[in-house]
Amino acid sequence: MVGKTKKTKNGTLDQLKRVQADFENYVKRVEKERETSQQQIRHQVIHDLLHIIDDFHHAVHNATNASQEELAQGVVTIAKRLDKFLESQGVKCIQCKGKPDPFKHEVVLEVDSKQPEGTIVQEVQTGYTIGDKVLRYAKVSISRRKP
Numbered sequence: 775m776v777g778k779t780k781k782t783k784n785g786t787l788d789q790l791k792r793v794q795a796d797f798e799n800y801v802k803r804v805e806k807e808r809e810t811s812q813q814q815i816r817h818q819v820i821h822d823l824l825h826i827i828d829d830f831h832h833a834v835h836n837a838t839n840a841s842q843e844e845l846a847q848g849v850v851t852i853a854k855r856l857d858k859f860l861e862s863q864g865v866k867c868i869q870c871k872g873k874p875d876p877f878k879h880e881v882v883l884e885v886d887s888k889q890p891e892g893t894i895v896q897e898v899q900t901g902y903t904i905g906d907k908v909l910r911y912a913k914v915s916i917s918r919r920k921p
Contacts, residue, residue: 819863826855860902868901868912870894878903880911887917 833840833848840848868878874894878901887895894914901912 822859822862826852826859829855863904865902865904865909868903868908870897870901870912870914874914874916878908878912879914881916882913883915884918885915886920889917891917891919893917 829848829852833845833852836848837845870879871894873892874881879894880901882898883896885895887893889895893916895917896915897912898915899910899913902909
């Protein structure tokens, strides 16, 4: 009976060790897959940005021979491509109208204005969200009551 119990105990212990080793291998595999996935995402994002960077380099290279109007048009085109890229990544601009939202806006200045007190009168720096997370708060100036 004692021998059978020892044998069962040893078998159970071996089984437990195998399960533990399998789990540790699983954790390592999942971590490696996560790292590979993140690297693939980074590569895709950078790949998509390279086209826009090429446009910048092209614009800089041709800046000396281009008219001011052509240069301005090139900058506008690049800005549109950047906006489209951000949109493709789920990035959206924070709207800056009405009262500031402390979860989206950072008030950096109060100015005298005819607008109702505490109303956003100017966007100082654009804010961005991705999904429901703020990437960067919008910096705004708000109106204050004239003395």
